[in-house]
Amino acid sequence: MDLQTLWFAAVAVLWTGFLLLEGFDFGVAALLPVLGRRTADRHVMLRTIGPLWDGNEVWLITAVGAVFAAFPGWYATWLPALYLPFVLVLFGLIIRAVAFEWRHSHHTEAWDATWTRVITGGSLIAALGIGAALGATTLGLPIDVDGNRVGGPFAGIGWPALLGGVSVLAFSVVHGAVFLALKTDGPIRAAAHAFALRWAPVAALPLLAWAGLVHLRSGTAVTGLLWLVAALSVVVAWTRLRVGREGQAFAAWGTMLVAAAATVFGAAFPVVVPSTLDAAFDVTIADAAVSDYTLTVMTWAAGIGLPVVLGYQAWTYWVFRRRLTAEPQHTGEQVSA
Amino acid sequence: MDVLGLDTLDLARWQFGITTVYHFLMVPLTIGLGVLVAVMHTMWVRTDKPEWLRMTRFWGRIYLINFALGVATGLVQEFQFGLAWSEYSRFVGDVFGSLLALEALLAFFLESTFLGLWIFGWGRIPKKLHLAALWAAVIGSIVSAYFIIAANSWMQHPVGVEVGEDGRPVQVDFLAVLGNNTALAAFSHAIVAALMVAGALLVGIGLWHLRRRKLAGQPESDVDHAVWRRSVRLGGFVSLAAFVLVAVTGDWQGKLMYHQQPLKMSSAEALCETEAPAPFSIFAFGKLGSNECDDVHSWTVPGLLSFLAHGDFETAVPGVNELQEEYAAVYGETYPDDPSFGDRAGGEIDYTPLLAVTYWSFRLMIGMGAVSAGVAAYALWATRRGRVPTSRIAVYGSLLAVGAPFVANATGWIFTEMGRQPFVVYPNPDVPVGEQVYFFTAQAVSPGISTGEVWTSLIGLTAVYGALAVVELWLITRFVRRGVTTGDGAPVPGSPPEGTPDDDVSGDPGGPRRDDDVLSFAY
Numbered sequence: 001m002d003l004q005t006l007w008f009a010a011v012a013v014l015w016t017g018f019l020l021l022e023g024f025d026f027g028v029a030a031l032l033p034v035l036g037r038r039t040a041d042r043h044v045m046l047r048t049i050g051p052l053w054d055g056n057e058v059w060l061i062t063a064v065g066a067v068f069a070a071f072p073g074w075y076a077t078w079l080p081a082l083y084l085p086f087v088l089v090l091f092g093l094i095i096r097a098v099a100f101e102w103r104h105s106h107h108t109e110a111w112d113a114t115w116t117r118v119i120t121g122g123s124l125i126a127a128l129g130i131g132a133a134l135g136a137t138t139l140g141l142p143i144d145v146d147g148n149r150v151g152g153p154f155a156g157i158g159w160p161a162l163l164g165g166v167s168v169l170a171f172s173v174v175h176g177a178v179f180l181a182l183k184t185d186g187p188i189r190a191a192a193h194a195f196a197l198r199w200a201p202v203a204a205l206p207l208l209a210w211a212g213l214v215h216l217r218s219g220t221a222v223t224g225l226l227w228l229v230a231a232l233s234v235v236v237a238w239t240r241l242r243v244g245r246e247g248q249a250f251a252a253w254g255t256m257l258v259a260a261a262a263t264v265f266g267a268a269f270p271v272v273v274p275s276t277l278d279a280a281f282d283v284t285i286a287d288a289a290v291s292d293y294t295l296t297v298m299t300w301a302a303g304i305g306l307p308v309v310l311g312y313q314a315w316t317y318w319v320f321r322r323r324l325t326a327e328p329q330h331t332g333e334q335v336s337a
Numbered sequence: 338m339d340v341l342g343l344d345t346l347d348l349a350r351w352q353f354g355i356t357t358v359y360h361f362l363m364v365p366l367t368i369g370l371g372v373l374v375a376v377m378h379t380m381w382v383r384t385d386k387p388e389w390l391r392m393t394r395f396w397g398r399i400y401l402i403n404f405a406l407g408v409a410t411g412l413v414q415e416f417q418f419g420l421a422w423s424e425y426s427r428f429v430g431d432v433f434g435s436l437l438a439l440e441a442l443l444a445f446f447l448e449s450t451f452l453g454l455w456i457f458g459w460g461r462i463p464k465k466l467h468l469a470a471l472w473a474a475v476i477g478s479i480v481s482a483y484f485i486i487a488a489n490s491w492m493q494h495p496v497g498v499e500v501g502e503d504g505r506p507v508q509v510d511f512l513a514v515l516g517n518n519t520a521l522a523a524f525s526h527a528i529v530a531a532l533m534v535a536g537a538l539l540v541g542i543g544l545w546h547l548r549r550r551k552l553a554g555q556p557e558s559d560v561d562h563a564v565w566r567r568s569v570r571l572g573g574f575v576s577l578a579a580f581v582l583v584a585v586t587g588d589w590q591g592k593l594m595y596h597q598q599p600l601k602m603s604s605a606e607a608l609c610e611t612e613a614p615a616p617f618s619i620f621a622f623g624k625l626g627s628n629e630c631d632d633v634h635s636w637t638v639p640g641l642l643s644f645l646a647h648g649d650f651e652t653a654v655p656g657v658n659e660l661q662e663e664y665a666a667v668y669g670e671t672y673p674d675d676p677s678f679g680d681r682a683g684g685e686i687d688y689t690p691l692l693a694v695t696y697w698s699f700r701l702m703i704g705m706g707a708v709s710a711g712v713a714a715y716a717l718w719a720t721r722r723g724r725v726p727t728s729r730i731a732v733y734g735s736l737l738a739v740g741a742p743f744v745a746n747a748t749g750w751i752f753t754e755m756g757r758q759p760f761v762v763y764p765n766p767d768v769p770v771g772e773q774v775y776f777f778t779a780q781a782v783s784p785g786i787s788t789g790e791v792w793t794s795l796i797g798l799t800a801v802y803g804a805l806a807v808v809e810l811w812l813i814t815r816f817v818r819r820g821v822t823t824g825d826g827a828p829v830p831g832s833p834p835e836g837t838p839d840d841d842v843s844g845d846p847g848g849p850r851r852d853d854d855v856l857s858f859a860y
Contacts, residue, residue: 065438072430079419101405148785
């Protein structure tokens with residue numbers, strides 16, 4: 001495998017890892033007003049993602065950084081074409097990040113409620129916006145031969161962006177529900193479980209549609225197989241939920257995302273920004289990539305750094321592995337402990 | 338649509354300036370305070386003295402409030418190179434992006450993961466491991482600073498590259514990029530400057546609490562007194578030591594700048610004509626704003642600039658007028674008549690940075706640094722052998738002076754960035770003309786975006802940043818006023834309650850803790 005292909009794969013892995021990890025904290029945040037009716041319940045929900053969300057978000061920073069580092073032509077085409085959506089994503093991420101820290105810096109009901117709503121709002125915006133950006137970069141943007149957007153500020157927001165946005169949001173919400181069912185105990189666990197069971201089949205549809213479209217357009221036998229794995233994983237996740245095996249359901253739902261993302265990136269390869277105006281304007285990895293020397297340096301750095309990162313991040317998940325509950329009578333670790 | 342006569346380039350520059358200066362208010366506090374909190378935590382683990390624990394938790398709380406905003410505003414940085422500066426991103430892609438990616442991979446993961454472990458690890462993981470988590474996060478911040486300054490320094494002094502076929506730099510020596518002398522100097526300068534920020538905070542707040550406690554007749558024998566006293570002493574020593582290092586590293590930078598970016602140095606001094614020995618300007622008057630060097634006059638110290646530039650009192654320092662002509666001869670009197678320069682194509686190039694900005698930002702940086710050092714020296718003297726200062730002016734002055742090193746940091750960066758205009762990538766003088774890599778700011782902006790889009794993001798980001806600044810200041814002020822303890826509810830050393838480090842300060846002093854407080858500290 002040549003270095004450009006390797007780095008395309010690396011970028012795909014980073015985006016997938018980001019969706020897989022930040023997906024559940026987006027989802028938990030989105031579910032706060034749905035499942036967290038009582039203040040104590042909301043606190044338990046936030047407690048499940050509290051130690052993890054910031055580390056998850058670094059996957060996004062690394063993914064964007066890797067796009068810039070390996071494929072500056074992709075970075076410099078994709079971001080300005082979707083200038084306003086990306087700015088909106090930044091707003092969402094900014095208010096969400098400060099809300100996580102600041103909401104427990106002052107203790108009144110109103111303060112708590114406000115920042116909790118900000119966490120939900122920011123997460124919804126970010127999930128939709130990032131999904132939209134990924135949808136657009138795999139299904140098409142109106143770019144000319146120089147990679148510049150043709151049309152006004154909203155020209156980049158078409159059905160591909162909408163499909164991507166809805167896909168990521170819907171996936172994340174159910175991902176968050178399954179995560180809550182896995183990480184909590186008591187009434188929240190039951191409510192999250194019921195929510196996931198009810199919505200999982202519907203929530204998978206946009207993502208499967210997106211992956212299916214990219215596959216139909218430019219896929220291979222392998223991506224077709226991956227799509228089938230994704231579809232099958234939805235069934236497995238749902239049946240595992242039905243029998244109350246939350247851990248297995250979480251794994252299956254995660255597998256669905258990984259397989260769907262692999263379908264999308266695998267089928268899109270080697271195009272990183274397809275043009276909706278003319279296929280000749282498509283930006284490919286060869287157009288966008290840096291020199292082989294720089295890719296070699298990056299490969300060494302990532303080859304040494306990434307396993308270490310995965311190791312300690314996995315370890316923190318292990319440290320915070322226990323179920324949380326707001327109910328004192330349960331055996332799980334109490335939030336007020 | 339050129340509202341106020343500003344085009345996308347002007348707007349994108351304002352946006353970059355506003356968001357970056359704002360971000361860099363959080364960064365030095367994160368770096369400096371992170372180191373000091375880690376020192377406090379280490380002292381607690383080593384000595385088991387309760388004041389170190391309370392200090393760790395009090396200052397740690399401020400560190401975290403600030404950290405959140407630092408992370409949030411840092412996100413914008415990584416995106417805006419692509420959003421507003423796509424041509425820049427394409428040009429420098431072979432070098433610049435990899436440094437950002439490495440920063441994320443090698444620094445941000447460390448920082449965020451281990452900070453989460455520190456916040457939520459109280460009482461849950463072994464004491465020493467918990468301490469190590471904080472150190473890991475702090476080291477992450479410092480590593481992050483190194484990568485980002487290496488990226489910036491490459492723009493100031495591009496090394497380790499050759500000119501490729503399309504005129505873009507091609508990286509040939511990554512270690513040269515990492516070991517850029519500009520980066521080593523700027524990094525060490527920025528780190529010690531960050532320590533001055535943290536030191537000033539400890540001094541200002543510590544003195545205020547000491548004075549308040551004394552006026553209220555509170556004992557000087559209890560733990561809280563020790564907390565504030567130690568804070569002032571630690572902050573004062575760190576500030577003073579850091580100031581010495583700031584001067585040493587700043588001198589190193591000055592000597593590099595004299596060689597690498599002579600126009601930046603001469604315009605910092607408003608030195609019009611080449612002089613030997615060259616004087617150092619103390620105060621300029623005349624029309625700095627016209628950017629015509631000859632309109633400026635100033636009071637000077639003879640020979641001092643020669644010393645700063647070259648280490649002796651005789652060396653000639655080239656003046657702005659001569660350098661302007663030299664640069665015009667090599668890099669052109671006008672911008673190329675090329676569409677990538679937009680409206681500026683064919684226009685005249687002013688190689689002299691805005692004199693008013695470079696001149697005054699340089700002086701503000703030095704002046705505010707000196708103010709911080711003065712306050713630190715005062716604080717150490719006024720608290721010698723157990724004394725507590727009660728002078729209202731001195732103590733409130735010290736509190737106000739918490740802002741001084743922030744101003745120094747900000748103006749230092751404004752000077753660095755404005756001083757290299759009109760280049761965004763400055764030609765390296767050690768490379769023969771013709772093989773140099775350089776890029777004008779005028780050609781760096783994204784060609785496909787509209788002024789309306791940049792106005793939207795500029796106004797939106799500025800408004801959100803402004804609102805967040807108000808909340809952050811309110812939170813920190815409120816928290817600082819409340820102090821360190823809840824009266825008799827002080828934490829027991831060795832078994833701190835779980836949760837974030839604020840749980841020993843939640844609720845009113847001496848009053849019972851409300852149930853939701855117990856919950857809310859811990860998500």
